[in-house]
Amino acid sequence: MEGKVIHRFSKRFSKKAFFENLILNILRISTYLVILFAGFIFLDIGINGSKAIFKSQAPFINTDFLTQKPETLHVFEPKHIDKKLKEINAKILSTNIENKNLSNLAIEDSKKNDLLIKSLQAKYHVLDKQRKEERLLFSDTEFRALEIKPSKSEYVYETYAYSGGGIGPAIIGTCLLVLGSIAIALSLGVLCAIYLSEYSRPGKVLQIIRLSILNLSGVPSIVFGLFGFGMFVLFFGWGVSMIAGWFTLAIMALPVIISASEESMRSIPKGFREGSLALGASKWTAIRTNVLPYALPGILTSSIMGIARVAGETAPIMFTAAFALRDQLPWEGLEKASDFIFQGVMALPYHIYVVSSKIPQNEYTENMQYGSAFVFLFIVGFFAISSIVLRIRVRKKYKW
Amino acid sequence: MSLDIQVKPAEAGSKVLPPEVIKIRNLDFSYGESQALFDISMDVYEKEVTAFIGPSGCGKSTFLRCFNRMNDLIDIAKIKSGTIKISDVDIYDEEIDVIELRKHVGMVFQKSNPFPKSIYDNIAYGMRIQGIKKSSELDSTVESCLKSAALWGEVKDRLNESALGLSGGQQQRLCIARALAVKPKILLMDEPCSALDPIATAKVEELIHELKKNYTIVVVTHNMQQAARVSDRTAFFYLGRLIEYGPTEQIFMNPENSQTEAYVSGRFG
Amino acid sequence: MSLDIQVKPAEAGSKVLPPEVIKIRNLDFSYGESQALFDISMDVYEKEVTAFIGPSGCGKSTFLRCFNRMNDLIDIAKIKSGTIKISDVDIYDEEIDVIELRKHVGMVFQKSNPFPKSIYDNIAYGMRIQGIKKSSELDSTVESCLKSAALWGEVKDRLNESALGLSGGQQQRLCIARALAVKPKILLMDEPCSALDPIATAKVEELIHELKKNYTIVVVTHNMQQAARVSDRTAFFYLGRLIEYGPTEQIFMNPENSQTEAYVSGRFG
Amino acid sequence: MKRYFHKELNDLKNKLILLGEKSNEIARLAMDGLLENDIEKVNKAAGMDDYLDDLEQEISYACIRYISLRAPVSSDLRLIFVALKASRDFERIGDEAHSITRKSSKILINDGKLSEQFNLQEMSNLACQLIKDAISCFVEEDLEKAFAVLKKDREIDTINQKHFELISDISMQEKISDPTRFNTLLISKSIERMGDHAKNIAREVIFLLSKE
Amino acid sequence: MKRYFHKELNDLKNKLILLGEKSNEIARLAMDGLLENDIEKVNKAAGMDDYLDDLEQEISYACIRYISLRAPVSSDLRLIFVALKASRDFERIGDEAHSITRKSSKILINDGKLSEQFNLQEMSNLACQLIKDAISCFVEEDLEKAFAVLKKDREIDTINQKHFELISDISMQEKISDPTRFNTLLISKSIERMGDHAKNIAREVIFLLSKE
């Protein structure tokens, strides 16, 4: 560094600076790792799921998938192709094994085998395409309506549960569950929050309430499921029903809503209350006019987050509200009005659980599986994003 | 019942003492176990500015907040003995309606706390919660209050803008105007200028001086110069006790108590 | 290169001017689009207390924070033109090590901000981050800094207690002691007493007076009385411009500029 | 912005002017009484001194009050200082006038008439003019007038010096009695002091206006 | 807690005391010179006046500086006021001493000796004592002494009165010349003024100590 004046403040190389940069980069990498991993999930589900949701021609959205009931898919694959495919597969497998068994010395042979495998695979692809063109797919209703069923001598016949039709009832069921439970949770939660932030006085009781809320928020969702099952389904005798699901979910969302509402009320400066009281407002007037209106955006924002949480849970509704399959929509076939709330419904999360654990993964089921996951992710994500965006806005707007 | 510290007639000048509005007698006040005020007796006179000075934690705010029972909001706060009478009514009586009391005794806080509403709504708030809805009445009161608070000129063209857009000093004057809207007789101010810069402070002081024509004002301040400037009477507190109380001139020119003297001349501590 | 506002030799008294430590020439500073400082030139002299006064928002803090490049933390803050030299080194040069600069130019903030550590650790912090670990060295520096900050007597028996248990004034003096521990030559203080009561303020002022024997001190204050009391030189800012700069006596007794006069005598605004 | 207490400053200034005018009046009365042999005027002048003293007291109190309560700086503070000092000077003018009245009454009782050789008329005119000028330079904030006052004062000094020589002149012994001579001398001296005080006031006005 | 600027107040006080002592010294010198016919002492006294004037200037500046920068109240402010006024009084004492020296030198040149009938010795002793007392009551913050000063001043007044009568007595004419008589009279008057100033100082000390 010639020509530079060295003075008290001039920069010098130091280990410290190097070390600092290193750590900074490690932290940066770990952050982006998380982001990438999550991003990959979004992309995977987004790309694969959109195949089920979107179509290439108008209206571009596969409304059938979104509205229809799930049905069994009947698949007829041309037998001759199937046979050939199986042969090729076997050959590939055997060559592979051979390849493995070859000792390290026989490089020539292994190369040859590799080539063979490649050619086989190419052949396979051609045949596979042909198979896709010639196969016949029917949903349950279509199948039943068929006059002449395809002959079993020409086709290999297989059925796949849930893979035909759509997921309409599950979407509707999820919406109903979320709406009901949030209505319950919100009304209870806000009342509770008002008490805690405005009326409570420090003491034993308050401590217990706070501890309960805290613990409630940490209770695993499956335990809520157990509880709902024990209390609403069995003890109250409501059976597996929407109302049991509502209450179970509401209780689960309660701590989230209480603490968020309380926080947003607490963040209203003390001065607003004091100012109002000093003008001769009664306590309730002060709360009504000077706390709640300003806390409301915060409360709503966080309750949307509560919605996202409630909508995303599977475990609590598994044995309280969800049916694996129910081909009637909630408003169909009701005898009494009260039956509406005492019926079980299909729900997207449970549906996804069922289709990803109980049926095989293959080309016929994959579309529906990814499609359900995509729709579900979209719904929950929509709530989550709107909550996040809203919160950012609210925070910007209200700065006191 | 006698005042411990009484203004010597000679010092109060030849002019007749104005009538007392607040009479405090032997007040003991405590937060839970710890006593914050000890045996305080004093009178606050009508249409005067009374200033409370004293080092931090000496109980000025506590005492001030006794006058409109804002201390009721603190659970552990308790008046142990003594009475506070406003216009000869014991305000800690069972039968007192705190709401009415607070309308009678307005308060302005250290940190200006305008509501995040429009300027107009801020002032109208106090009337609205009393059920006054007639817009002509509201309009005229808003205008007169803003005028009293020397703010009308500055905000008359933007009454419907948010009060949070005002500067610190304007906000504080808005809070004063808001307090005036419920037509109090007494105004309590707890360090109303501590968050303001000298110019805004000057404006608020000007306002206090103006307001004392119509209101009885009690102001807590850390700023001795301010107490000297705005008040007619000054009370010096220390460790929860009223050390000296008298006309401001006396406190600053010839304090009787050596602690007071040390405090006002900066030798204290 | 000439100073716009230069202390008239006659007014600075017969004594020789001490050497300049900070030289500011034609400084323009802006936050994004809005310019906060306009063409400021002045010199800060060694082992003197220089006070910056002026109404809120006039750019005092901004100017002060230029001296140790704290403004670097604000993304939109930018020096548009002009230079600041400390000990004849342009501190906004590319080649400047900001860390070293900040060690040289200590800073004390408006709100006391001790770390939530023990009193001892607060003071030792500055040395520890420089890699000093020897406990004997730490001990002695901690003691000497606390003594310089006139705090040793009050805290020597509880060095290992949390610093947050100290009173406001003690905390502020602790922050000063903490700044001293890295052996700065210049101390910047941004409204160091604005959150303190009169007694704590007096103690801090006492301390500033004491410290000026060894340090060059620049202090921003809203309190004109305080500027008058503690400073040797006072600069009055208004709307981002330096209006008048000179010995404190001159500013308060015979200001040349009528704006300065109006401001110090409370007629401004 | 004008602060409410700046009105107090104005009041103070007005009071000072009042004091000035009163002191001027008392000086005038005392002198006229002597020169016109008007014992009533003399008595009137003698009675006014207390009022002046009170006024000075008041101003002094107002100053100390203003300083303790308003912490003035810069020109405000200078005004206070000027008020403080000038009021003292005015009061002293009053005192001197008072002592003139005492001497005058003695002269009037003993001799009834003053020697015309004493240029008291001119001297007193000059002194009163000086006082008037001092007041008006304060009121009008007129720096030049103030400097003029400084100059004029020397004239009075010269006359006073002359009187001294005159009075020790033997020829005088015959015309008027010893006590009258002495009293006249002291009166002349008092007038000279008045001039001095007016000069002081002018100096203070200069201090007030010229920023030292 | 003592603030650092309270030291300034102390300095001021010390300066005031110094001024007091100097003024006492100058008064003493002037008187002694006259009484002991010591022209040197007289000249020395005449030379000191400027120093006193400067000191008074200094004190006055310090006061105004202290008030503008330190905003004093209560006893601090009273001290400033006292300093301001007392310094003026001391300066005036110096002035009177100066005028005594002028007269003395004239007397010494003309007559060389003063009539013994004039009780100047006692008078000057009294005056110096008074000044001393005024200073010490200020230094010792002794209220009683201050009141004593007020009383003593009257004695000087009485002596001065006597001198006046004495000097207008015909018998005196023979012994000493007219100018000397007048000068002596004026010296007496000056001493009386000195006493007055000492009295003023005592009054100010009373103001300082008794909280008005």
Next chain:
Amino acid sequence: MEDPNLEPKDTAPSFSRKRLVLFGKDSDSIIKSFFGSSATISIVVLALITIFLFKEGAGFINQYHKSLKEYRLSGLEYVDILKENRENFTELNRLLTDIRSNWIKSLKSNGLSQSEISSIVMSPDSKSLFLGYMRAGKSLKSYIKNKMDLAIEVRDQHITNKNLRETLNNFAQKIEDVEKFNYQLNDVDRSQFILRLKEKNLNNATDYELVTNNESLINSLRDGDAINSQTRKIFLELIKEQYVDIENTIKPVDFSSEIVKITSNKEAYFKILVGLESDIQKILNEKSLFDFNDDELNKRFSKFKDLNYLYFETIDEHKDKIKQWNQNQPIEILHALISFITGKDWITASDQQDWYGLLPLLSGSLLVSFIALFFAVPLGVGAAIYTNQMASSIERNWIKPYIEFVSAIPSVVIGFFGVVVLGEAIRNFSNLSILSWVPFFPLGERLNVFTAGLLLALMAIPTIFTLAEDAINNVPKHLKEASLAIGATRLQTTARVIVPSCLSAIISAIMLGFGRVIGETMVVLLCAGNRIKIPEFTDGIGVFFEPVHTMTGIIAQEMGEVVQGSVHYRALFMVGIVLFFTSMLINIGAQWIVKKYKKLEA
């Protein structure tokens, strides 16, 4: 509302009168109690959860205790002790087979052809070793199987009896009811009645009168007519008949006599054991010099021999155990609880004995949480620090919402992703030939604890990130400025001032992340592999790639299929209780840390 006459005099201000009150309380306190009551909901809910979990779970101990008693009484326990010995032998046998297969492998690697190998391996010499060893245990096995069948029969009979007795009780109750005058037939009774009548008709087809009577009765019953005294009598008769029928089918089991059958000829068993010992001894002696032409295998073989001798030594102990076993030894009720908590097996719906042991689930849960936290803590905290302290404001503005958004991904979707993509990806990764040196690669299971742990980490990161970021953000900005102003670097400021002053909050964030992970259901249910077995911690790192089952998973998986009120049902609730209290402990712990260190920090 206000009487003008009550208007106070001019002098007294108007505040001296209280406003209207209701029930002796003013309106504010009424409002307050309204809100207060709704706030107690959280307590009520928590109490209800506890109550209902215990209500359903409490019966478990009793029922399990009963089941364990039956286990002992029926002799199943005795058989299980016998089986222990057999297991030991089987284990040895497996070792030997293992040696054999390795032997074949080594031969193959020596370049021998298939036929050569088989000739060596199938040589009489080696045959007598391998086959002979296997045959030595044949009689032991058949003996034990025999005993086991006996025991199971006894137990099943006992359980059947129990069920029948319950049915009898029901009948007795019904008889009593019917005998009372006002009994109304319900639909079930009616159809049963009809069924019985038809049956009777069939049996007594010859008795025409009876048949016609019954026919008409059936018709009237079908029409829903009320029964008269006559029909009641018939109904009663029929029920009683049924009662007797059932009573007859109960064959009371006398455990003490039945047990004799099982424990009787111990001598024969001991003889078998002696035979086994001598057989093995013989084979080993003969083959003590068997040479595998491979040092490694020879070493293993000699070790095998040593193990056999060790096995012989255990036989005596085993015999003692058998002798000492006593059917009548009582089982403490606490034993049921202990065996739940410390039980190493979770076996349901087995034909022998069901076991409800928590350990496999608990260890699975902990293992999966450990893996999740292993990834989530550094990444979450690191990201929080980076985002708050080091990132540019643009970065901060999108990273935060992004990660928050990640927290909203439903767990079932993540599980789905694990099933469909990640499991496969990890296995493919482990199949890479470059990584073949890793001891436990390639992975056998697509879904294992690692897959689940990785996904759970993704779920825990947002929790940890958000809470930690908030905590860091709450550190007053002026502390940062203060540190920088002293001349600290950014990293020093972060490490020495910012992190320490919110450390407790970060730790509690981590704990809450842990709480979230251990309570997560769907991901583990879908991706953890669901093998109910304590992971083999002896496998070293390999343990992280085993399939496991977890507490949450087991509830979700089995709750839907169990019989309500059964031991199994209650066992699941017991698991729920454990989960509930675990999460509670974690939460309270997190809060405690914050509280405790807040004090220190303050």
